[in-house]
Amino acid sequence: MKRLSYILISCAITASITSCSDFLDTAPYDALSPATTWKSESDARSFAVGCYKDWLNGYTILYQDCASDIGYNNFPWENWTVHGNGKLSASNTGASFYDFKTIRRCNDFLENIKNVTFTDETEKKDLIAQVRTIRAYKYFEMNFWYGGVPIIDSYNTAEEAKVPRNTEEEVKKFVYDELDTLIPDLKESPAELGRVAKGTGLAVKMRSALYWSDYQRAKDAAQAIMEMKKYDLDPNYTELFTLKGKSSNEIILSVQYLENLQGLGVIGQMYNNADGGWSSIVPTQNLLDMYEMNDGLTKEESKLYDPKYPFKDRDPRMEMTMLFPGQLWQNQSRETVILNTLDKEIDGALNDNYPEGVSNASKTALSWSKYLAPMDQYNNIWDTGACPIVFRYAEVLLSFAEAENELNGPSNAVYESLDKIRIRVGMPTVNRGKYGTKETLRELIRRERTIELAGEGLRKADILRWKDSEGKMLAEKVMNGNLSRITGTVNYNENDPYKRAVIEPGVFSLIETRKFAPYNRYLPIPQSSIDKNPNLKQNTGY
Numbered sequence: 001m002k003r004l005s006y007i008l009i010s011c012a013i014t015a016s017i018t019s020c021s022d023f024l025d026t027a028p029y030d031a032l033s034p035a036t037t038w039k040s041e042s043d044a045r046s047f048a049v050g051c052y053k054d055w056l057n058g059y060t061i062l063y064q065d066c067a068s069d070i071g072y073n074n075f076p077w078e079n080w081t082v083h084g085n086g087k088l089s090a091s092n093t094g095a096s097f098y099d100f101k102t103i104r105r106c107n108d109f110l111e112n113i114k115n116v117t118f119t120d121e122t123e124k125k126d127l128i129a130q131v132r133t134i135r136a137y138k139y140f141e142m143n144f145w146y147g148g149v150p151i152i153d154s155y156n157t158a159e160e161a162k163v164p165r166n167t168e169e170e171v172k173k174f175v176y177d178e179l180d181t182l183i184p185d186l187k188e189s190p191a192e193l194g195r196v197a198k199g200t201g202l203a204v205k206m207r208s209a210l211y212w213s214d215y216q217r218a219k220d221a222a223q224a225i226m227e228m229k230k231y232d233l234d235p236n237y238t239e240l241f242t243l244k245g246k247s248s249n250e251i252i253l254s255v256q257y258l259e260n261l262q263g264l265g266v267i268g269q270m271y272n273n274a275d276g277g278w279s280s281i282v283p284t285q286n287l288l289d290m291y292e293m294n295d296g297l298t299k300e301e302s303k304l305y306d307p308k309y310p311f312k313d314r315d316p317r318m319e320m321t322m323l324f325p326g327q328l329w330q331n332q333s334r335e336t337v338i339l340n341t342l343d344k345e346i347d348g349a350l351n352d353n354y355p356e357g358v359s360n361a362s363k364t365a366l367s368w369s370k371y372l373a374p375m376d377q378y379n380n381i382w383d384t385g386a387c388p389i390v391f392r393y394a395e396v397l398l399s400f401a402e403a404e405n406e407l408n409g410p411s412n413a414v415y416e417s418l419d420k421i422r423i424r425v426g427m428p429t430v431n432r433g434k435y436g437t438k439e440t441l442r443e444l445i446r447r448e449r450t451i452e453l454a455g456e457g458l459r460k461a462d463i464l465r466w467k468d469s470e471g472k473m474l475a476e477k478v479m480n481g482n483l484s485r486i487t488g489t490v491n492y493n494e495n496d497p498y499k500r501a502v503i504e505p506g507v508f509s510l511i512e513t514r515k516f517a518p519y520n521r522y523l524p525i526p527q528s529s530i531d532k533n534p535n536l537k538q539n540t541g542y
Contacts, residue, residue, distance in 0.1 A: 038112045058255040058388040059266045064457035069478040070287035086515030090527040090542045097145045106135035129185035130196040136178040140208040143171040147522040164535040179205045194256035203391040215403040222400035231393040238320045241370040252391035263383035273360035274352035275332045282362045291318040296428040307505035312498035323367040326500030340490045341365040364485045370455045398449045409438040479516035484508035
């Protein structure tokens with residue numbers, strides 16, 4: 001009923017503002033809203049559902065690592081290629097986060113709910129806190145990516161709405177103040193999956209503080225989530241990213257999709273060509289190279305590493321995260337086959353998954369396993385009930401570890417947080433001697449965060465906020481240069497799936513040359529928004 005109620009209310013609003021659609025179609029004056037009469041608690045709840053609409057987007061979460069060194073998008077019209085190759089501009093922004101529609105809905109809700117009487121005042125406070133969390137998250141998101149955006153009000157005219165950008169610090173303070181005020185009013189448990197509760201409010205506080213290097217605040221928020229005793233690591237890492245794992249108590253918040261009602265079609269775009277997919281979102285060799293060997297050493301340090309067989313003896317999360325050549329795979333016909341993304345031909349026939357063949361084949365020779373395996377969990381890969389994760393408990397442990405290390409250096413609390421994550425997948429505990437300084441432990445935490453959360457949309461923000469020893473953004477190092485794939489062949493006579501792919505050491509095939517300039521720290525504000533509001537100033541470099 002909530003979904004239906006929102007649709008009916010939205011239709012009524014749309015009908016009432018048809019004559020001024022151009023007026024509302026602008027940014028930031030797409031924040032404008034008509035006066036609406038609210039009469040009941042039911043009206044308020046219906047409009048709150050509207051605030052959730054498009055607040056989070058599963059497509060964006062799954063595509064977002066393509067803007068980093070560990071992901072690749074092959075099709076420019078899908079709007080993520082330019083984020084990876086540095087060709088962003090004011091007229092070619094690619095996928096954009098500059099959008100005030102959700103904030104407008106939240107402002108409208110918060111203005112109108114003042115006059116609505118609830119039978120239980122705590123219910124009203126919780127509903128208000130949910131909407132304020134959504135608004136705070138949107139401001140945090142835009143502020144991080146653009147470096148200051150207008151903090152908008154409800155306006156009566158287009159001229160009033162032509163407001164300048166607030167500074168990054170002003171928006172950050174607004175977000176912090178909002179979160180500190182609303183979190184106490186949130187319930188411990190959400191009314192239903194996908195709704196905001198206290199864990200989500202604290203997770204937004206944690207992530208925003210970590211992204212802005214306010215480590216004490218990030219640590220406090222992470223500890224508060226840990227002390228709730230509501231969330232924990234799921235013993236089955238792989239299952240987290242399947243339909244079966246959607247209700248795991250590791251998940252703090254995920255975007256909700258329902259097969260045959262509001263399905264997530266991007267899952268189909270992620271499968272490789274032979275499985276009827278497009279290979280739109282694929283992992284890269286850079287990610288593969290980050291996985292430790294199963295002895296806890298990097299591939300550069302371990303005697304276990306053989307460049308001829310790079311998939312052998314790796315951190316188990318490699319196989320849990322990506323699909324690689326040589327492994328057994330249940331294809332779209334539900335047949336078990338040997339996955340081959342290396343050979344141009346198989347038994348004399350063209351290989352549908354050969355990277356240099358059709359455009360829908362993965363150009364990196366790799367695909368994601370997260371959300372894709374097993375394939376038979378979906379009746380239709382273009383209409384799925386997959387629910388991409390926004391926040392989960394592993395991120396809490398990693399955020400705590402990073403913040404505590406930056407504040408105080410190595411400690412048992414940091415090691416124990418990392419060990420929980422590593423032991424869960426069968427990796428050895430952290431070598432305290434090897435990673436005994438703030439600097440060496442920082443290196444491990446960054447690698448662990450990348451490996452654990454790969455494919456979940458957080459890597460680009462991390463390489464923008466992390467600095468190297470010279471104070472430069474890590475993105476300046478990892479996002480400049482050639483993106484390449486491995487080459488080799490699949491040996492069908494080999495029984496060991498980790499040795500079936502025989503790689504030519506040091507021989508790579510170029511995919512694209514990537515570029516990242518310091519000014520790419522912030523995204524360009526769309527030129528169309530500046531044209532409508534001349535008081536908006538473009539970010540430097542665009």
